[in-house]
Amino acid sequence: MRRPIIAGNWKMNNTIKEAVELVNGLKRELVDVNSVDIVVSPPFTALSDVNELIMDSNIKLSAQNVYWQEKGAFTGEVSTAMLKDAGCSYVIVGQSERRQYFNETNETVNKRLKAALAGKMQVIVCVGEVLEEREANKAFDVIKEQVQGSLQGISSLDINNVVLAYEPVWAIGTGKTASAEQAQEIHHYIRGLLKDIFDEERASEVRIQYGGSVKPDNVKELMQKEDVDGALVGGASLKIDSFSAIVKGAV
Ligand code: PGA
Secondary structure, X not given: OOOOEEEEEOOXXXXXHHHHHHHHHHHHHHOOOOOOEXXXXXXXXXXXXXXXXHOOOOEEEEEOOOOXXXXXXXXXXXXHHHHHHOOOOEEEEOOHHHHXXXXXXXXXXXXXXXXXXXXXXXXXXXXXXXXXXXXXXXXXXXXXXXXXXXXXXOOOOHHHHEEEEEOOHHHOOOOOOOOHHHHHHHHHHHHHHHHHXXXXXXXXXXEEEEEOOOOOOOHHHHHOOOOOOEEEEOHHHOOHHHHHHHHHHOO
């Protein structure tokens, strides 16, 4: 059985004060949830403060990106060791906004992934097609390239520490969710790719999240699908009530 995992990607939102308020509310609302992995991903500036508050709770801390070098003259970047020092056990790599606006490629996603895995972090690796690719019936090809490219050279031991997130770009922040059937179709395809890269047992253990306009009222239907093991939530993770309801909807 794959344990459900719900992660809130706060993106470039929340001051430290706002982050503290949000996470205090989540702690209160979610204290009794123990059958779902709950992850929050604040901006770098709020990581340490949020960590202080969730240290002894059922909520785990994630960063939104990591650089692959250990240290040195890389202005603006943050290393795996720095993230761990701030309390992160998770990191998200390859989220579509990184790919769209910051020149992220499968190759750089792969480097970030390897650095984070070497530091024993759990890594959420995002993949997903844009609308034109879906309309041109290229979604499967794009996903294949992204999954294979991002996971290049990852060992079958390390894949245990990876969560895949399927996020169709046309569904991110648009209010337009993929149907549960569309999500399942791609998730099933991704699991098949994992089987080819690793083996059947490993593939059956990897968790695959869906992301793209996940809300309290659509999470249940998505989670009922066989290969949907959780959600990566953007907009709806910024409010105590909606994120709590999504986590509870995944129980
Ligand atoms: P959204 O974002 O829930 O606001 O659509 C999802 C994501 O980018 O992780």
